[in-house]
Amino acid sequence: MASTTPSGNDRKFTFGGLVLDVFTVAYFAFALFPIIWIFLLSLKSQDQLFTTYFAFTPTLEPYKAVLGLSSATESVPFMRYFLNSLIASFGAVFISLLVGVPAAYAFARFKFRGSNDMLFTLLSFRFAPELMVIIPVYVIYQKLHLFDTHLGLIWVFQLITLPLIVWILRSYFQDLTPELEQSALLDGYTRTQAFIKVVLPLVKPGLAAAALLAFIFAWNSFIFPFILTGSNAQTVTVGALAFMGGAKPRYNLTAAASIISLIPPMVLALSIQRYLVRGLTFGAVKG
């Protein structure tokens, strides 16, 4: 029956296919298990925290506590950390786009003195461990009064977001034939107009991908906010840990905080998903 319907699964059963399927399932279990574990942890009450693995009475108390909705007074202002994270991450991505898009375009189109060195320097921000620079940055921030401020965080996040955006977008710009802009120039537009009207719409998928990645990296950054913020500008990554301190570590609250802080990157990823599809450039030029 299945073999006669065109919509049926025509794939031949093979041993290799089976092995692949088993591995896929195993990988998913491996990759998803920590998330499931954390999710379950976030539904446990304080009493059952250490007594049980899977059999427990689910409760939303940890979420209420984290969000400051429970009657018990909560010493950790998690919602403020959440807002701090949003401000710092969006701010960092915004500044990086502002600076990085023109920079990436220049790197892609023009050969100028020191261009390779500058590109490499940007890349080195990514592969040098953050711990290497954190002490001097801490001292500088103290002197400049940038310690524990949103501006300071946005600034230091440029080490994370700017290289990503420049490197990703540079390759997108390079893929576009320069003749598109040249044609626009001859059609009576200035270079800036040509860039905005012709080039920018074509790198929209790259823009979306780079901005999303940069946002996620900034959002998940731990070391910088850990060292460079106090109570004022602290972010969720550091804030979630606050629940673990003290005489009675409340892992369930940390878990709930983690789950909550998953939301913005996920919402962002899902909402710009359609821009992540490449293919607009297809058919631009022959070939």
Next chain:
Amino acid sequence: MATLALTGIRKEYGKVIALQDLSLDIKDGEFFVLLGPSGAGKTTTLKVVAGLEEPTLGTVSINGRDMANVEPQARRVAMAFENYALYPQETVYDNISFPLRSKRYYRDPAEAKSLIDKVTITLGINHLLQRLPRELSGGQKQRVALARVLVRPADVLLLDEPLSHLDAKLRAAMRAELKSLGELQSTTSLYVTHDYLEALALGDRIAVLREGALVQVGTREDLWHRPIDTFVALAFGQPRINLISGAVTGGTFRHNGGDLAMALPNHDIADGTEIQIGLRPRDLVLGAQDGMPQINGRVWVIEPIGRQREVTVDIGGDTHVAVVTPDQDTAIDSLVTVSCPPSRVLVFDAATGKRIPARNEGWAPIADVPAGEVARG
């Protein structure tokens, strides 16, 4: 309406010299063709004129005005790129109207529409206006690129191989059409191609480029009948011109290793000079003809080309001579005699490749062979 002059243009990309000492003087309204193999610097020349590439040395002037510090968008130059450079996110209509929406060439939408309709109907792409470039065939894209150039006012049109991606039939039709387009007739145009038929058919004058240097500039008659060297002679004509190497003794050419001897009464050549004689396959006749020098040989290959045949004759000394003939009887391996009209013999210096002109060349009546060539294509 403009004249275009290039003076001593040199363009280097690092160590590579793309153009050297290129000077051209293009008259107002002239249709000027740049012909050359790939890598000859044709596209670079167009980009230098457009201001998209800065020449290392030399000046470009349009209407007598030095363009050195004039931005590309201010040069009133339109260019059709070889890779079309259509804006992928815009429809065909928006692509063509793109220049008309700029500040510099602005037309109100109604006027733009009538201009676009006119040019797209001429080019036969009127039914494609709402499509995106990726939904077009190569030939259609090329015509859209051409429409975008023709729709706007320009002093100089730069056309980079605008017919190269069309199929043979459409290309022949478009070649004829291009000639009849008013915009192209009246606007100074610089047209780049590697197809000698296009050059002969379209060019008021033709410049042949090789490795970034100008080899010869002239009318189609100049280039066909008076090529400056073997490179130009080989660039025009299919099958290519036959070149036979030999030496001159007592005013007579003797083919190296073959038994061909041909008197060259109209040329003054010192004894012992190594030369090549050039014979166009289309000028040669199978069979002995009165008063014509003759070459004997054996038929090597026969290729039918339409109503005619291309017969390759082995004349000894590792040399083959192609003849285009209506003759249908000759068979492979048969012994044949090839005759050639003496006025059509081109003589080249073997050492330099330069042509040695005949004494009376200035007055020799010359039939319009290229027109016949074009009709064939």
